[in-house]
Amino acid sequence: MNNGAGKRINGGVEEDDDEDDVNGDLDAWERTYTDERSWESLQEDESGMLRPIDNQALYHSQYRRRLRSLSSTAARIQKGLIRYLYIVIDLSKAASEMDFRPSRIAVIAKHVEAFIREFFYQNPLSQVGIVTIKDGVANCLTEIGGSPESHINALMKKLDCSGDSSLQNALDLVDGYLNQIPSYGHREVLVLYSALSTCDPGDIMETIQKCRKSKIRCSVIGLSAEMFICKHLCQETGGTYSVALDESHFKELILEHAPPPPAIAEFAVANLIKMGFPQRAAEGSISICSCHKEAKVGAGYTCPRCKARACELPTECRVCGLTLVSSPHLARSYHHLFPIAPFDEVPPSHLNDPIRKQKRNCFGCQQNVLDSGNKPGLAVVCPKCKRYFCLDCDIYIHESLHNCPGCDSFRHSKAATAKED
Amino acid sequence: MASAPSKLYADDVSLVVVLLDTNPFFWSSSSLSFSQFLSHVLAFFNAILTLNQLNQVVVIATGYNSCDYIFNSASDLNRSFENGRMPVMSSSLLQKLEEFLIKDEQLSKGEPEGRIKSSLFSGSLSMALCYIQRVFRSGALHPHPRILCLQGSPDGPEQYVAIMNAIFSAQRSEVPIDSCYIGAQNSAFLQQASYITGGVHHKPQNLDGLFQYLMTIFATDLHSRSFIHLPKPVGVDFRASCFCHKNTIDMGYVCSVCLSIFCKHHKKCSTCGSVFGQAQSEAASASDKKRKTPET
Ligand SMILES: [Zn+2]
Ligand SMILES: [Zn+2]
Ligand SMILES: [Zn+2]
Ligand SMILES: [Zn+2]
Ligand SMILES: [Zn+2]
Ligand SMILES: [Zn+2]
Numbered sequence: 022m023n024n025g026a027g028k029r030i031n032g033g034v035e036e037d038d039d040e041d042d043v044n045g046d047l048d049a050w051e052r053t054y055t056d057e058r059s060w061e062s063l064q065e066d067e068s069g070m071l072r073p074i075d076n077q078a079l080y081h082s083q084y085r086r087r088l089r090s091l092s093s094t095a096a097r098i099q100k101g102l103i104r105y106l107y108i109v110i111d112l113s114k115a116a117s118e119m120d121f122r123p124s125r126i127a128v129i130a131k132h133v134e135a136f137i138r139e140f141f142y143q144n145p146l147s148q149v150g151i152v153t154i155k156d157g158v159a160n161c162l163t164e165i166g167g168s169p170e171s172h173i174n175a176l177m178k179k180l181d182c183s184g185d186s187s188l189q190n191a192l193d194l195v196d197g198y199l200n201q202i203p204s205y206g207h208r209e210v211l212v213l214y215s216a217l218s219t220c221d222p223g224d225i226m227e228t229i230q231k232c233r234k235s236k237i238r239c240s241v242i243g244l245s246a247e248m249f250i251c252k253h254l255c256q257e258t259g260g261t262y263s264v265a266l267d268e269s270h271f272k273e274l275i276l277e278h279a280p281p282p283p284a285i286a287e288f289a290v291a292n293l294i295k296m297g298f299p300q301r302a303a304e305g306s307i308s309i310c311s312c313h314k315e316a317k318v319g320a321g322y323t324c325p326r327c328k329a330r331a332c333e334l335p336t337e338c339r340v341c342g343l344t345l346v347s348s349p350h351l352a353r354s355y356h357h358l359f360p361i362a363p364f365d366e367v368p369p370s371h372l373n374d375p376i377r378k379q380k381r382n383c384f385g386c387q388q389n390v391l392d393s394g395n396k397p398g399l400a401v402v403c404p405k406c407k408r409y410f411c412l413d414c415d416i417y418i419h420e421s422l423h424n425c426p427g428c429d430s431f432r433h434s435k436a437a438t439a440k441e442d
Numbered sequence: 443m444a445s446a447p448s449k450l451y452a453d454d455v456s457l458v459v460v461l462l463d464t465n466p467f468f469w470s471s472s473s474l475s476f477s478q479f480l481s482h483v484l485a486f487f488n489a490i491l492t493l494n495q496l497n498q499v500v501v502i503a504t505g506y507n508s509c510d511y512i513f514n515s516a517s518d519l520n521r522s523f524e525n526g527r528m529p530v531m532s533s534s535l536l537q538k539l540e541e542f543l544i545k546d547e548q549l550s551k552g553e554p555e556g557r558i559k560s561s562l563f564s565g566s567l568s569m570a571l572c573y574i575q576r577v578f579r580s581g582a583l584h585p586h587p588r589i590l591c592l593q594g595s596p597d598g599p600e601q602y603v604a605i606m607n608a609i610f611s612a613q614r615s616e617v618p619i620d621s622c623y624i625g626a627q628n629s630a631f632l633q634q635a636s637y638i639t640g641g642v643h644h645k646p647q648n649l650d651g652l653f654q655y656l657m658t659i660f661a662t663d664l665h666s667r668s669f670i671h672l673p674k675p676v677g678v679d680f681r682a683s684c685f686c687h688k689n690t691i692d693m694g695y696v697c698s699v700c701l702s703i704f705c706k707h708h709k710k711c712s713t714c715g716s717v718f719g720q721a722q723s724e725a726a727s728a729s730d731k732k733r734k735t736p737e738t
Contacts, residue, residue: 103698146701205698291716293695293707300692301637301678320677325692343693348682349638351701352606358700358713359603385572387511417575418568421614423607426572430509430565432549 081412084420085363103294104147104281105165105202106140107195108133109212110176112155113186115245116215121268125215125244126180132272133176133213137169139279146294146335146346148206150198151176152191156184157220159191165198167335186214188250189221192228192239199237205292208237210260211278214251215244225250233257238282242274297325298348299334311339322347356423364401364415385414385426403427454663455496457577457585459570460487460592464543465506465561468595468625474649479624482652483592484535490661491515498585500573501535503542504566504593506559507549511569512538560598563591563631567608567619574617586664588618588641591632594625599690602631602683609635618642620660624649630679630690637678644673685713 110116110129121128137149150165151172163175191212199208210232219225232239232254240260241251247264255262265271299322302308309316311329321330322345329340334347383390383400388411390400401415402408408427410418418425462483469476487499501513513535567589574587589612612619618641621632628645636643646655662670681692684705695704700714710717 146696291711291718292698293704293711293718294698295693296696297693298680298682298691300680301675303677304674306677322680346696348680348703349606349609349634351696351703352603352682353610354701355603356607358702383572385569386576387514387573388576413576413579414572417572422568422571422611424564424568424604426509426565426568429568429601429604430562432507432562 081416084416103206104144104209105150105199105206106147106209106211106278107150107152107165107198108137109152109154109159109191109195109210109214110162111186111213111215112153112180112182113216114183115186115217117182118215118245121244121271126182128268128271129213129215129244130176130180132275134173135272136275136279137172139276141167141169143279144281146344146351152195153179154186154188154191155182157187157190159187159194161194161198165202168333185220186216186218187221188212188214188219188254189223189225189228192225192232192254196228196232196235196237200235203292205294207282208235209282210237210239211275212239212241212251213244213275214241214248217245217248219250229254229257240278242271244271294344297338297343297345299323299325299331299345302330312336359423361419361423361425361428362404363419364403364410367400367402367409381409383411383414384408384430385410385418388413406431454665455494455585456490456663457498457500457574457587458490459500459502459573459587459589461502461504461563461566461570461589462512462539463561463563463591463593463595464503464539464546465559465595466543466547467506467559468561472594472624474624474652479652480536480539482656485653486656486661487515487535489657493661494663496585500570502566502569502573503539503546504561504563505542505546506561507546508542509562509565509569510542510545511573512542559595560601561593561595562601563593563595563598564601564604564608567591567605567612567635571608571611571615571617575615578615588620588664590660591619591621591635593621593623593629593632596625596627597629597631597690599683600688602688605631605635609638612639618664622646622656622660624652628679630681633675633678634680637675642667642672643675 110133112126116124116126116129118125140147140149146167148165148167149163149169149172151162153160153162162179163172166172192210195210199210202208237258238260239254239258241255241262243251243262243264245264247262252262254260261277263274265274302321302323304320305318306320307316307318308321308330310321310332312332317330317332321332322334323330324338324341324343324345326343327338327341329338331338331345334345335350336345337343338345381390382388390409390411399412400409401412403410403425406425406427408425410427460483464476469479472479487501490497490499497515499513499515500511503510503512570589574589577584577587609619612635617639619635619639620641621629621636621643623629623632623643623645633643635641642659644655644659646652659672681690682694682703683689684691684694685702686704686706686708689705691703691705695707696702697704697711697714697716697718699716700711702711702713708718
């Protein structure tokens with residue numbers, strides 16, 4: 022039943038793939054200013070006259086330009102996909118101020134909850150822990166772990182604010198915890214800082230250098246005004262610093278930390294991790310789970326190595342210690358690894374060629390590519406399988422489907438692509 | 443399953459895109475013959491078309507070497523009950539299917555017999571999704587699309603990434619993938635496809651009654667599904683394919699940088715090029731030392 026939620030979150034994820042198409046519905050005069058290549062919005066018709074191209078073709082050409090720039094620069098980006106993140110929440114008396122409605126801490130709690138869910142959705146193998154600062158002391162609220170519910174429940178119970186804030190104590194604590202994680206993990210700290218001062222027992226500059234040496238990427242979101250020490254911390258450790266103007270801005274800033282940051286090779290050592298892909302048991306089956314040690318009715322997951330039952334994924338098997346993950350979770354990012362080549366435009370002469378008549382239908386959706394009034398250049402061809410596609414399918418294939426229906430429908434081309442990989 | 447898309451003009455007008463497995467390697471070994479199968483399936487198509495005048499059936503053949511559209515009830519002009527014939531029976535489907543089978547067989551000539559006997563499910567699924575996107579584009583008024591896979595061939599592990607991509611795209615556009623598996627072992631890919639997209643997966647126990655299974659489970663439109671008791675899934679097989687040998691595995695090694703799955707330990711990731719260092723133990727112990735000194 023969590024399907025509905027999955028879909029919604031997923032829609033959000035896709036948004037960062039589909040970049041802005043702001044130019045889509047502008048008037049022609051506006052377009053000349055947004056797009057400096059105004060000559061591209063003219064095209065030659067059959068009689069050699071220049072005329073502005075229609076919106077669909079314009080949209081398509083913009084999409085193609087975007088695709089080209091993406092495929093040239095971003096070929097096989099490495100992303101730091103296994104992240105260990107500590108969220109540090111400032112619960113000093115500054116957090117109880119009411120310039121955010123109803124109070125800063127209420128706003129923080131609300132958006133941290135959303136952030137944690139989104140974070141686990143986008144980083145399936147990552148873990149989060151929460152540290153709070155109150156009365157000048159940093160406390161570990163939840164240990165680092167992979168279950169969103171336990172973090173959210175713990176946080177909602179402890180939201181009273183008092184005393185001063187201490188950035189150094191928090192960083193010292195987190196540094197200690199993050200030094201224990203496996204070296205393939207990316208260490209990150211996200212500080213949500215309400216106070217305008219920090220009350221430290223020692224030299225915070227030393228702590229910042231220590232974090233830098235431990236390769237912990239520290240980011241801060243301020244809720245009041247910019248502070249030098251926060252900015253310095255972020256600059257030294259490669260994080261980002263921002264100050265929220267209002268609630269919606271804060272939400273935007275915190276969600277920016279959900280997608281994985283580009284991996285910097287020195288920040289983590291690549292590793293092979295042994296994992297199991299458990300089967301989901303039948304609805305209504307009864308068994309004793311190893312995590313709660315209770316007999317439970319309903320679906321659970323069976324460890325492929327020792328056959329112990331676990332209630333949730335991802336988790337570590339309590340019996341044999343194998344990391345258990347849901348394989349579809351991993352598979353969501355695979356289209357980044359195997360992008361399909363951009364399609365080439367088909368010269369109009371080819372389309373009118375009677376020999377190629379049978380190719381005039383889009384291979385994907387069967388739409389006649391000549392349907393829309395014999396306009397030239399309204400079809401594209403896959404460089405690998407040589408199948409023709411309409412412009413709508415071209416966009417759908419590259420932005421959402423990430424498969425070429427033509428290449429996937431022929432076994433010989435299949436073998437060829439497999440060899441290339 | 444309560445999450446029926448809301449874009450429809452009537453709750454119960456359906457577009458069913460059927461992916462028909464025509465893989466000769468499977469049908470030559472199946473207890474149910476292909477012609478018996480077709481008679482069940484054709485009766486089912488006719489039933490869907492007669493349930494609602496606006497219902498539409500599109501059939502895509504999933505072959506061993508290729509995939510193609512073989513029937514679309516919207517463009518088939520012989521759709522009438524005159525002279526007592528059922529609408530789809532009107533030979534055009536069977537004729538197209540035969541042409542497809544001949545072409546598909548020709549393609550396999552001159553190719554060495556591979557060990558893979560799977561059909562090209564990823565191709566037909568991708569085509570079905572392209573067709574459904576066209577229906578979505580056609581305006582606010584369109585029938586309510588779903589995909590039905592009638593498959594018997596075993597999974598093709600080499601299609602893993604493509605199938606998963608297609609499943610996620612279907613999920614994003616809220617198109618449920620129903621699946622009916624008529625082969626010997628159950629299919630992990632079909633189970634995952636139906637589970638992720640909120641469709642129904644079923645493996646009939648008795649293939650002689652295939653038509654009854656199809657009618658009771660897969661004929662209902664998406665809106666009415668929330669009112670009936672559908673068979674509960676008997677578990678979902680979440681096995682994946684390794685990238686190195688295309689084997690289906692339930693345990694393996696995952697690259698920490700790109701999440702590629704391998705069945706054995708490798709020195710270097712063939713997907714992203716990362717070198718897997720033994721640095722892990724070194725770095726961990728070094729940082730442990732670092733940590734212990736200030737603490738004590
Ligand atoms: Zn449990
Ligand atoms: Zn186990
Ligand atoms: Zn198309
Ligand atoms: Zn292709
Ligand atoms: Zn392998
Ligand atoms: Zn890799």
